[in-house]
Amino acid sequence: MKARLDQRRACRRSRRQRHTRYRPARFANRRRRAGWLPPSLASRLANTLTWVERLRRWCPIGSISLELVKFDTQLMQDAEISGVAYQQGELAGYEVREYLLEKWGRKCVYCGATDMPLQVEHIVPRVRHGSDRVSNLTLACETCNEAKGKRTAEEFGYPQIQEQAKRPLRDAAAVNVTRWALFHRLSALGLPLETGTGGRTKWNRTKRDLPKTHWLDAACVGASTPERVAITAAAPLAIRATGRHSRQMCRTNAAGFPDKAPKASSVVGGFRTGDMVRAVVPGSSAKAGLYVGRIAIRATGSCNITTATGTVQGIHVRYCQPLHRGDGYTYATVAALPPQA
Ligand SMILES: [Zn+2]
Numbered sequence: 001m002k003a004r005l006d007q008r009r010a011c012r013r014s015r016r017q018r019h020t021r022y023r024p025a026r027f028a029n030r031r032r033r034a035g036w037l038p039p040s041l042a043s044r045l046a047n048t049l050t051w052v053e054r055l056r057r058w059c060p061i062g063s064i065s066l067e068l069v070k071f072d073t074q075l076m077q078d079a080e081i082s083g084v085a086y087q088q089g090e091l092a093g094y095e096v097r098e099y100l101l102e103k104w105g106r107k108c109v110y111c112g113a114t115d116m117p118l119q120v121e122h123i124v125p126r127v128r129h130g131s132d133r134v135s136n137l138t139l140a141c142e143t144c145n146e147a148k149g150k151r152t153a154e155e156f157g158y159p160q161i162q163e164q165a166k167r168p169l170r171d172a173a174a175v176n177v178t179r180w181a182l183f184h185r186l187s188a189l190g191l192p193l194e195t196g197t198g199g200r201t202k203w204n205r206t207k208r209d210l211p212k213t214h215w216l217d218a219a220c221v222g223a224s225t226p227e228r229v230a231i232t233a234a235a236p237l238a239i240r241a242t243g244r245h246s247r248q249m250c251r252t253n254a255a256g257f258p259d260k261a262p263k264a265s266s267v268v269g270g271f272r273t274g275d276m277v278r279a280v281v282p283g284s285s286a287k288a289g290l291y292v293g294r295i296a297i298r299a300t301g302s303c304n305i306t307t308a309t310g311t312v313q314g315i316h317v318r319y320c321q322p323l324h325r326g327d328g329y330t331y332a333t334v335a336a337l338p339p340q341a
Contacts, residue, residue, distance in 0.1 A: 001040040004243070011248065014257055041178045047241050049185055056189075064186055065222035068179055068195035095199035096120070100139050109161055110144040119145050123153045123165050135165055196222035238332045242274065264299040269317030273297050274326025279305060279319045291315060292323070294330055308332060 016023050037045065055061060100120060107114045109121075121140040124130030127150055138161060140148070153161040187193050204220035205212070208229055215236040219229050251260040266272055279291045293307035295317075302314045324331075 001043045005039055007252075008248075010255060011252055014252065014255065035181065037178065037181060043241070045178060045182055045185065048182060051239065052186065052189065061191065063192040063194065063224070064189070065224060066183060066186060066193060066195050067198055067201055067217075067221045068183060069197050094203045095197065096134060096137065098199045098202060099134060100137055104139045107139075108141040108144055109138050110140055110148070110156070110158060113141045113144075116141055121145050121148070123162055125150050125152065128152065138165060194222045194224055235333050240330050240332075241328060242330050244274065244326065244328045245272070266297070268297040268299060268301055268303070269320070271295055271297055271303070271317055271320060271322070272326055274328070274330075275322060276324035276326075276331070277305065277320040278323050279315050279321070281315060281319050287312070287314065295320065 012023075016025060052064070097120065101118075106118075108116075108118060118139040119142060121138050121144075122130045122132075123136050123138055125148075130136050130152075138153070148156045153159070153165075183193070183195065200222070201217050201220050204222075204225045205216060208220070208225075208227075210216045210220065210229060210231065216229070216231065219225070219231070245266060246263070249263055250258045251263060253259045271277065273296045275295050276293065277291075277295045281288050281291070291305045291307050291312055293305045293312075296304040296306070297317070298304070301317050303317055303320075305312050305315050305320075
């Protein structure tokens, strides 16, 4: 989104400089309405809502589980305000560990070691009356943890660790806004909406012995996750937002200067770039065969088709049958998991 808006801005600036009718620069007459989001974030939100609505059209969806936060900082600090699992400490431990991994960059804070078991470490040790609060915790490898012993991080030679611990995890304000905006818009759909944390998701997934993938994480969001998640032969569909077309009639270079030929016709033989097609090329030429994929049209009629295995050039539109009209997304099937033992 940002690249596209930068391009538009460059075009407009360049146009103002050229010998055309006077267009005043507009920079001081803008007002942002309440709840405004940067276009890149607004587009993410719109994509999510589009897919929630489409899926609702195709199958009976009874409720929505939303991973609202990565960590539940409030529940970590105060285990009293939460449910049974937190009081038992198991889920709370997960939440804290995940938070610390993120905050301290998944490595031993003293020697920088990665790819080894990390221990939750008290910056001011328990024996020196250091608390169990997250602001006093960090991650260290076993060697460093033992070497540090009863010293504080400062005495151990790492005063900066103590400084860093005081600052909470930098939480991008924009991301914060997005998730609440998404929460409110999903609530407006009228379906029961539950929220969960990233720590809960990981806990759910680990409990069910599922591998770490994005789509299985999505299946494990929230407290309502069933005991058994049936994943055998399930193949997720990877959907990527690609946008539709450019409305720009005169293509320009990065500085917004028109240095290319005007845009050619966007419809060739009834197809547009982004359509999913099935092409059967007859005969015995090198190109003969069956291709299924996304078409990129060329004015000559000899087009490119991007299949699951790669891009094939020079397939004429007369061999193509439409499968799915371009809708601003591309689709690719991700391989199914092997059957569960
Ligand atoms: Zn270490």
